[in-house]
Amino acid sequence: MPRRNWAGNVRYAARAYHRPTSIDELRRLVAGSNRIRAVGSGHSFNRFGDTDGDLVTLAGLPPAVDVEPDRARVTVSGALRYGDVARQLYAQGYALANLASLPHISVAGAVATATHGSGQTHGNLATSVAGLELVTADGDLLWFDRDTDGDTFAGMVVGLGAFGLVTRVTLDLVPSFEVRQYARLDLPREALDEALGSAYSVSVFTDWRTPRLREVWRKQLADQPPPPADWLGTTAADQPRHPVLGMPAENCTPQLGVPGPWHERLPHFRLGFTPSSGDELQSEYHVPRAAAADALAALDDVAHLIAPVLQVCELRTVAADELWLSPNHRRDSLALHFTWIADTAAVLPVVAAVEDRLTPFAPRPHWGKVFVTDPAELAARYPRYADFAALLGSLDARGTFRTDQLDRYFPR
Structure with missing residues (x-):
């Protein structure tokens, strides 16, 4: 039976699939393979993890x-x-x-x-x-x-x-710490920046069908006061919500300000539930946090293309870091995450349009999502891109862990 990723849009080309149960078995497997890749939970939407060699899951190794x-x-x-x-x-x-x-x-x-x-x-x-x-x-x-x-x-x-x-x-x-989660409805776009900085973790959801932003999920430390009734011109949700309209809210972590452990509030979805059927595609782009308003305004021009193929768009912030290939390398970022319908032919032209409109902000795509960025353009957006390519060549000179998509973006 052919193996696919979670969303089903990638059919793995591997010649064999392995599940070793010890480190020694894994070491022998790698040493004897000319091409090999690990597959995790399968929540990647592109072919960076695909290989025509051996595909291996490490889920059979002793957990620790x-x-x-x-x-x-x-x-x-x-x-x-x-x-x-x-x-x-x-x-x-x-x-x-x-x-x-x-x-x-x-x-x-x-x-x-x-x-x-x-x-x-x-x-x-x-x-x-x-x-x-x-x-x-x-x-x-x-x-x-x-x-x-x-x-x-x-x-x-x-x-x-x-x-x-x-x-x-x-x-x-x-x-350890505790968190309360509140969902607020109908945020004016001009209040986005203040909303994103208002709590420990904040997600804003929109469908690109109206100028206002549909929902704000505020995950705040439990000892902080709840948002006031008129917070930033929004209204409080009176029942639990799911980011995608029509999906069951019981799949989501508790809301309505009920306090609970950090790991049961920071994720959007409960561990014991499948968040969705996988019937979707995803893209995500990271732009400078300071450019958030301008980036959204740029996408207004293609909102009529986005909305028909979109399930939901999520806006989040991520702090800067020094990791070479992090989309947040040396810049605080706004992440624009798109959950698309499961129709590659319909979605790819819209992805290209989104990337085109975001080009002035040097968007860095999430490495595990769907994107069509030209390799030369992407390389120019990472100060350490060439260093990564050189390190890759020195640590895997034979190309054991190479894939076609890796070769496209980091040619030997």
């Missing part, structure tokens, strides 16, 4: 969540889902500073693509990475550390799976 209290760090198996890691951390009194919308995604896969949550003071998930263990092309098991490998480490964290198969990841921890 090892907390180091003296260093406020935890080392976890790369294939574990964030939601499963979070439950164990919460039971021990710890937290991760940020989580993505989906707790279902694997740690290694999310880190490799700079997947993120929201919050103007929070970096994407890769910024909490302090160490990486990889099986490299020769089958060696190597450890790379933020404290000792410095600049090279900053190039490897958002690595697109190109340096090896990530078996363990060390993450920074913070003390």
Whole structure:
């Protein structure tokens, strides 16, 4: 049976699919393969992770969540889902500073693509990475550390799976905390910047059918006062909401200001529920936070193209970082996330139109989503792009972890 990604838009070309149950078995597998890639939770929408060689899941390796209290760090198996890691951390009194919308995604896969949550003071998930263990092309098991490998480490964290198969990841921890989530309706666009900075984590949803923004989800620390009744000209939702109209709200994390653990409020969706059927495509672009209003205004010109193929658009902020391939490299960002209908032929022309309108803001696409950006244009938007390509050539000279899409954007 052919294997596909979660959304079903990518049919993997791999000649074989493997599920090793030990590190030694994995090392032998990698050393004996000329082309190999890891597949995580399958929540990528493009072919960076596809290969005509061997495809391997690391979900069969022994799971581990090892907390180091003296260093406020935890080392976890790369294939574990964030939601499963979070439950164990919460039971021990710890937290991760940020989580993505989906707790279902694997740690290694999310880190490799700079997947993120929201919050103007929070970096994407890769910024909490302090160490990486990889099986490299020769089958060696190597450890790379933020404290000792410095600049090279900053190039490897958002690595697109190109340096090896990530078996363990060390993450920074913070003390556990509680969050309240409030949904507010009908935000005036001129209030967007204030709304995005108003709570620990904020997401704004729109459908590009009206000038106003449909919903604001404020995830605030539990000890902070609730938003006033007339907050920024919005009204309070009187029942739980789902980002996509018509979808069941019971799939979503608790709202209406009910306090709860960080890992049960920061994601949009509950771990025990499938967030959707996967009947969708996704794109996302990161532009400078200071250009948020101008970027939205630029897209107004193509709103008539966006709306017919859109399920929902989410606006979030992400703090700047120093990771070479992070879309937030050295700039605070506004992320514009588009959940499209599952019709590639209809969506791709709109993706191209969105990219064209955002060009003045040097948009950086999410590495795991659908985009059509020219490689030369994308390279110009990353100060360390050439350094990443050089590092890739030195650490995987044989091209064991190469894919066609990697070759297109980082030619040898």
